[in-house]
Amino acid sequence: VGSGSGLTGVASTDNIRxxxxxxxxQNINVSGTSTIGGDVTVNGGDLTVTGTNPIIHLTxxxxxxxxxxxxxxxxxxxxxxxxxAGRLLIASDGTVSVPNDLSLADKIIHTGDxxxxxxxxxxxxxxxxxxxxxxxxxxxxxxxxxxxxxxxALLHLKSxxxxxxFEDDDNNQDWxxxxxxxxxxxxxxxxxxxxxIDSSGxxxxxxxxxxxxxxxxxxxxNSGHGGITIRTGTSSLGNLYFSDGTSGDDEYRGxxxxxxxxxxxxxxxxxxxxLRITSDGAIGLSGTNYGS
Numbered sequence: 001v002g003s004g005s006g007l008t009g010v011a012s013t014d015n016i017r018x019x020x021x022x023x024x025x026q027n028i029n030v031s032g033t034s035t036i037g038g039d040v041t042v043n044g045g046d047l048t049v050t051g052t053n054p055i056i057h058l059t060x061x062x063x064x065x066x067x068x069x070x071x072x073x074x075x076x077x078x079x080x081x082x083x084x085a086g087r088l089l090i091a092s093d094g095t096v097s098v099p100n101d102l103s104l105a106d107k108i109i110h111t112g113d114x115x116x117x118x119x120x121x122x123x124x125x126x127x128x129x130x131x132x133x134x135x136x137x138x139x140x141x142x143x144x145x146x147x148x149x150x151x152x153a154l155l156h157l158k159s160x161x162x163x164x165x166f167e168d169d170d171n172n173q174d175w176x177x178x179x180x181x182x183x184x185x186x187x188x189x190x191x192x193x194x195x196x197i198d199s200s201g202x203x204x205x206x207x208x209x210x211x212x213x214x215x216x217x218x219x220x221x222n223s224g225h226g227g228i229t230i231r232t233g234t235s236s237l238g239n240l241y242f243s244d245g246t247s248g249d250d251e252y253r254g255x256x257x258x259x260x261x262x263x264x265x266x267x268x269x270x271x272x273x274x275l276r277i278t279s280d281g282a283i284g285l286s287g288t289n290y291g292s
Contacts, residue, residue, distance in 0.1 A: 057081070235261040 040047070049056055055070040067087075068079040078088040089097040107119040107129075115132035124140035127149075137145040145151030148158035157164070163178040165188065174188035182198040196204040204210055207221035220226060230238040242254030249271035258265045263279035276284045 230258075232260060 053070060053072045055068050058067045058069070060066055064082060066081040068077075068081050070077050070079055074092040076090045077086050079085070080087050086099055089099075091097070104120060106121070107117045110116040115129070117129045119127045119129060119134075121127055122140075126138045127134050128136040134149055135147065137149050137151065139145070139151055143151035143154055143156060145156045146158070147162070148156045157179075161178065161180045163176050166175045166177075168174060172189065176184075176186040176188050178184045178186055182196050184193050184197075185195040186193045193208060194206065196208055198204070198210070202210050202216055203218045205218075205220045206226070207219055209219070209221075210216040211219040220228060230240070232238045238258040238260070240256040241252045243251045244253055245251060252268065253271055255268035255271075256265070257268070264276055266273050266276040268274060274286055278284070
């Protein structure tokens with residue numbers, strides 16, 4: 001059969017064989033199985049396979065890894081014939097399914113929004129980009145960086161004033177943890193800062209202004225009545241210690257102490273008791289005369 005030749009009168013059970021290239025200028029309809037040992041070139045036309053479950057077999061004679069392209073129930077499938085497994089499925093609604101791993105060289109890009117992507121910029125590293133900038137990174141150690149591409153902790157936040165918001169759906173009470181020139185816990189519902197630790201290590205509760213410089217390590221403020229409560233057991237001690245060292249008597253040179261077992265208060269200076277007030281209001285000095 002040569003170029004430009006007509007071919008007629010071939011029964012459906014007959015074989016067509018050509019030992020050289022053949023050119024067909026009209027449609028070729030094959031109602032059964034067609035086996036082609038060489039190349040097939042379709043110029044300016046279509047190659048159409050029809051049937052209730054049309055299949056194109058791709059047989060690799062070297063490596064014995066054979067595949068099929070088929071359509072079944074409106075789903076296009078790349079089928080691993082050798083291992084009897086579907087490798088890629090595309091449904092009629094455009095949904096793509098990959099039953100096993102999907103290997104990508106770099107990133108997944110959002111269609112029509114090319115500066116938004118999920119990337120794999122390095123080994124064991126995943127990043128999320130929006131607006132063309134990296135926003136989130138999980139590194140090989142499992143550390144999560146938000147605004148930080150070199151996280152040094154399990155969660156590492158970076159911005160000009162990073163904060164974490166906690167929103168309570170049940171009680172409608174929202175809180176924030178903030179970090180700027182200071183660290184703060186903020187009551188978002190009532191627009192009030194509740195606690196601050198400044199860059200000098202001073203702790204401020206209920207205020208953003210520290211106390212006098214000789215007593216500003218802890219400042220507690222309230223627009224009404226305020227104070228600090230020390231609550232201990234019914235037979236235990238409540239203590240306020242004044243220390244000028246880290247061992248021995250230097251750890252409690254001065255003490256204000258309440259003893260709940262006897263309901264009395266005592267005061268120590270230079271690590272020794274100097275004054276006691278008993279439960280009935282009697283006063284003793286230097287450890288004596290507590291009943292007078």
